Amino acid sequence: MIGSLVATGRRRKLAAGSQRALIIVAAIFAGWVIYANLFTISDPLILGILFVCGIYTIMFVAIGATPTAPDKVPFYDWALTLLSLACGIYFFVNAGAISDRISLLNPFTPAQLFFGSALLFLTLEATRRTTGMGLTGVVVLFLLYNQFGSYLPPPFGHGISDFTYLLDILVFTTDGVFGVPIQVVASYVFLFVMFGTFLSKAGGGEFFFNLAALVTGKSRGGPAKIAVLSSGLYGTMSGSPTSDVVATGSITIPVMKRLGYKARFAGAVEVAASTGGSAMPPIMGSAAFILAEYTAVPYQEVVLAAIFPAMLYYLGVFLQVHFRAVKEDLRPSEGEVPTFVDTFRTGWVFVIPIAGIVWALLSGYSPTFTAGVGVLAAVVAASLLKATRLSPWQIIEGLGETTLRILPVAGACAAAGLVIGGLSMTGLGMKAANVILTISGGQAVLTLIIAAIVTIILGLGMPTPSAYILAAVLVGPALAELGYPILQSHMFLLYFAIMSALTPPIAVAALAAAAIADEDPFKIAFSAVRLAAIGFLMPFAFIWNPGIMMLGDTLTNTVALVGGVLATAAIAISIEGSVGIALRQIERLILVAAAVAAVLPYPIIALGGIAVILVISVRYMLLLRQRASVETA
Known part of the structure; x- marks a missing residue:
């Protein structure tokens, strides 16, 4: 059960010549990413589309459909590779028209409907191959909710049920596939x-x-x-x-x-x-x-x-x-x-x-x-x-x-x-x-x-x-x-x-x-x-x-710095129950309580927690020193 959730497609071990060719193609793509990011100012939507299509073109050759996929690339993976490449070419050639269209107002052309739907399908398959059924299942559930949530009773229902509306937001804007995650x-x-x-x-x-x-x-x-x-x-x-x-x-x-x-x-x-x-x-x-x-x-x-x-x-x-x-x-x-x-x-x-x-x-x-x-x-x-x-x-x-x-x-x-696109529109x-x-x-x-x-x-x-x-x-x-x-x-x-x-x-x-x-x-x-x-x-x-994140004033940051270090040590000692000498159960509980106090945003309480931790620490340091002196005597 768990294995099926995390199982991903197998990374192919291509023949030497084929692997070399894949590395070269992937390197050319990486060179384009460097150029697009450091030397040009690109439209975020078009940059995202070209990046995703390029990634998919390489992915369906490099990663098989199942954990036991053969090293030889089968015909259906070549078909997915060509479809990814065709999507990239279409969106690149029509970049101007896609950037200028008004979402949810301009109707789709047959080509836009086809390539947009294809990209949605390719994304689901790419997700399944690279992350397994766990994330893919979550995404599918959200897509089903986006499409059929209008049938649910309040407060969980919504008024959207048209597939073209869904496609428009998820593929033809930067609120879906090409949103913040892929831009980053x-x-x-x-x-x-x-x-x-x-x-x-x-x-x-x-x-x-x-x-x-x-x-x-x-x-x-x-x-x-x-x-x-x-x-x-x-x-x-x-x-x-x-x-x-x-x-x-x-x-x-x-x-x-x-x-x-x-x-x-x-x-x-x-x-x-x-x-x-x-x-x-x-x-x-x-x-x-x-x-x-x-x-x-x-x-x-x-x-x-x-x-x-x-x-x-x-x-x-x-x-x-x-x-x-x-x-x-x-x-x-x-x-x-x-x-x-x-x-x-x-x-x-x-x-x-x-x-x-x-x-x-x-x-x-x-x-x-x-x-x-x-x-x-x-x-x-x-x-x-x-x-x-x-x-x-x-x-x-x-x-x-x-x-x-x-x-x-x-x-x-x-x-x-x-998921983000669907959440925002519903x-x-x-x-x-x-x-x-x-x-x-x-x-x-x-x-x-x-x-x-x-x-x-x-x-x-x-x-x-x-x-x-x-x-x-x-x-x-x-x-x-x-x-x-x-x-x-x-x-x-x-x-x-x-x-x-x-x-x-x-x-x-x-x-x-x-x-x-x-x-x-x-x-x-x-x-x-x-x-x-x-x-x-x-x-x-x-x-x-x-x-704790150094976002307060000088006093707050200083007390948090000292308290955080000592609280961390107290938690570690309490969990392990020993510093070379076993701690009593009550002392372990006291250390946990003192650790909590030491990181509270109230300086007086935090200083009290720090003091308790120091007292217990000094006590066991003296006991360890005493034991060491007895052993060497």
Whole structure:
């Protein structure tokens, strides 16, 4: 059942010549995306149409219809490829007429009706192949509601029942398939993915792994700590929990298992660490770009607000790993840990593109320009050393791989556009918000809990961008009704959309880790939820306390900074129940209560919580020191 929901089409392994041709075509498409974004001013609708049609043309060759699809491209996939290409040519040739037509007023020509319907069908099939039946089923349900909702009784019914009305909004405006999600993917998401691809091809992934090993490799629980840090660093490039698990977990999980770590724990550490990458600045995941566009909050502000919560998330995972290692006496890494000189002998070049992106963001440049700076800096920096230099073919491969990596994201975001368009024209978004507020009785805490649960459910088996988009349009209005600031409320939804990747029963990130760890994905998922507990609690903290996101005054931010760090440590200690000495149950409960108090937006209460945590911490530090002195005596 779960497997069928998350099963996607198989990525084909074409013959060498065919694969080379596919890479070249994909690279040409990537070159067009760069040109369209950085050197021209395009009509958003036409840019979106050409991007989607180009993506579909490549997708139906690269990805088969089922998990067992053959490597040879069958005739029906060639037919879908040609249909996608024909749609792109038609819309390009008739771009002027399409841009000038007045939606819902000018009737469709037979050609517009045919190609618009074809594009709608292609979007559904592309979604099914790239994301599985979970998101596809949701989209189909919304389309059925859009088409036949007029037959439902109030308050759920609406007055729209004409297919041409539906088609006009969903395909011939920027409110549907070509709305905010696909516009974001077609611009800076694509370019940021390209940045990560080039950085990885030049050896950036190995540098991040060595950097993590340098910092933590010889400490107790070193391999697990390496997984936490390297996955967080790699996550800034990939922005996808599943791809992060596959990329870094293929190294860290076998190492942890070889040193005696249980497969369940090894997989859970990697899943918890990889999931947080989607919230880690300076790049974060594609959903963060959509958040910035959807809320009209500059991306620079989103990044700055996200820094401290992301650091707290990884601090929480890291501390739980540390206390577990102390409790179970987990061993450090075997063999040589890279030295500072070894790590930075060639790795120093990878600092340049990261610094370039940070500089561009802090200088106020647009995300598209910032991504362009990152791509250029990555290629130029890699060329400074022979060991990292990219050959002309590697550059072509990097361009082509970027297009192939963006296929699932584009399919998911095009489908999400269908949902947004349908919600906007039927008013279902506000109706859903009213239902949530009715169930919660308008109580703030209960509304937030319902919002978190709904977002996680929406994200089960779905890519993070799709989960966030659905939550933003269905749940976001309810949070707005309660008066929560737009950035904090949408970051709240984004975090729970991200956490859905490790939440049972589907937990797509755990499914990826299970194959590497050779362990039950459910066991990995439940352990990962425990390790990532701070990720489920922190959104409630920063939506109440703007200081957690550094959005308050100096006093508020300072108290929130200290309280957030100590509260995270208190939660980690309470969950693990030991700091080398087992805590009493009452002390664990007191730590939880103090952690809650420490992040409240009331300085007096927060300082009280901080004081309690410090008192308990000092007590156990003295006990540990006393035990150590007895053992050495």
